[in-house]
Amino acid sequence: MLPASFRRARLADLVWLPLTEEDAISELWLVWSAGREINAQMENMMALLRRNRH
Secondary structure (H helix, E strand, O other): OHHHHHHHHHHOOOOOOOOOOOOOOOOOOOOOOOOOOOOHHHHHHHHHHHHOOO
């Protein structure tokens, strides 16, 4: 399952089938190593994802 924006990649032998369910949802997980320090860019990405949750 890929977002529609991937169509621009023009991947060979790939068939695009739209989801027909109006209430279809997907999940996005943000994962990082527990030992890695969280930098400003990561903080910004986490804040952006939290603001756009539904």
